[in-house]
Amino acid sequence: MEAVRATAAWVASHSSHVTLDSAGIEKVAERMKDSIPKVEWDFEGIHYFDDGPLTVQYLFVLDALNFCFWPDKEMTYDHLAAGLKEALQTDKSAFDADRLQKYTGPELRKLLKWPRPLPLEEERVRLMHEVGFELERSFDGKASKLVESCEKSAAKLVALITSHFPGFRDHTVYKGHQIFLYKRAQIFAADLWGAFKGQGYGQFNDIESVTMFADYIVPAVLQQLGVLKFSPSLADMIESNREISPGSEEEVELRACSVHAVEEIRELIHRKSGKQVLSVELDLWLWAFGVQCSSLQHHRTLSIYY
Ligand SMILES: Nc1nc2c(c(CN[C@H]3C=C[C@H](O)[C@@H]3O)cn2[C@@H]2O[C@H](COP(=O)(O)O)[C@@H](O)[C@H]2O)c(=O)[nH]1
Numbered sequence: 001m002e003a004v005r006a007t008a009a010w011v012a013s014h015s016s017h018v019t020l021d022s023a024g025i026e027k028v029a030e031r032m033k034d035s036i037p038k039v040e041w042d043f044e045g046i047h048y049f050d051d052g053p054l055t056v057q058y059l060f061v062l063d064a065l066n067f068c069f070w071p072d073k074e075m076t077y078d079h080l081a082a083g084l085k086e087a088l089q090t091d092k093s094a095f096d097a098d099r100l101q102k103y104t105g106p107e108l109r110k111l112l113k114w115p116r117p118l119p120l121e122e123e124r125v126r127l128m129h130e131v132g133f134e135l136e137r138s139f140d141g142k143a144s145k146l147v148e149s150c151e152k153s154a155a156k157l158v159a160l161i162t163s164h165f166p167g168f169r170d171h172t173v174y175k176g177h178q179i180f181l182y183k184r185a186q187i188f189a190a191d192l193w194g195a196f197k198g199q200g201y202g203q204f205n206d207i208e209s210v211t212m213f214a215d216y217i218v219p220a221v222l223q224q225l226g227v228l229k230f231s232p233s234l235a236d237m238i239e240s241n242r243e244i245s246p247g248s249e250e251e252v253e254l255r256a257c258s259v260h261a262v263e264e265i266r267e268l269i270h271r272k273s274g275k276q277v278l279s280v281e282l283d284l285w286l287w288a289f290g291v292q293c294s295s296l297q298h299h300r301t302l303s304i305y306y
Pocket residue numbers: 040041042043044066067068069070075076077078191194212213214215216217218283284287291306
């Protein structure tokens with residue numbers, strides 16, 4: 001995750017379309033310095049949890065598919081989380097590694113009780129197959145084995161996931177430099193930590209190394225809070241819902257500057273109050289704020305990474 005921090009900082013210092021506003025950072029840090037409003041993991045009550053290895057399997061499948069809902073105006077992350085939960089409650093073997101390798105688009109749709117093709121459905125199915133195949137090949141079919149082999153290190157978990165599962169390799173090239181964001185791999189570590197309350201499968205001795213998860217909600221929240229400023233052309237693209245190409249300067253800057261901004265907020269809170277807050281905690285607060293704000297305008301990029 002050091003690579004995520006370092007390369008996001010590099011983008012922020014070479015950025016052309018997105019800038020960090022120190023007054024905005026100061027305002028947010030001041031507001032958060034005494035306490036970050038606590039947002040409970042699963043505040044929505046939509047996730048599967050049974051305190052055991054099946055929960056780990058559920059979260060891994062969930063985060064393999066946790067991207068790009070916006071092309072369907074009615075679909076959100078909640079539909080995926082709740083749909084997969086219901087599927088598992090109906091059939092405990094629904095996410096067995098051999099079954100994961102066989103789903104078709106229409107079957108996944110049926111599993112999620114979604115009446116029409118899912119956004120990027122073929123990619124979602126391909127990624128389910130990849131997860132099933134590689135879990136079977138290297139981890140006895142069990143995501144819990146993958147987690148156990150990381151010896152309570154979130155950094156090791158992210159490294160292991162990105163080396164075994166190409167679909168989680170959320171990186172790009174920006175102005176000639178390789179940039180790492182690893183949103184879905186990191187959010188899996190954070191989901192374990194949140195769901196298991198830092199114990200058992202969710203115990204990570206280095207949870208502070210996880211950065212925020214560069215999605216399409218948090219950059220928009222940071223802009224609304226005055227932490228990020230967009231160039232007029234980028235602001236116009238977002239306001240008019242024009243698609244931004246994956247890997248474009250604008251897209252990379254939106255994501256990387258968000259990672260860097262959250263790191264800056266965290267450091268400032270530490271300087272002001274001596275408190276060590278986690279980027280994960282800041283992220284969850286920002287994200288929960290964003291999804292409850294119906295007027296939030298976010299950028300639109302077709303991507304399997306977020
Ligand atoms: N940065 C960040 N991004 C997050 C999440 C989560 C869910 N985390 C769970 C963990 C515990 C809680 O109880 C949450 O349920 C989803 N996303 C992203 O949002 C987008 C979906 O938006 P919309 O189309 O409006 O549903 C999409 O890119 C999705 O990948 C998060 O926590 N942080």
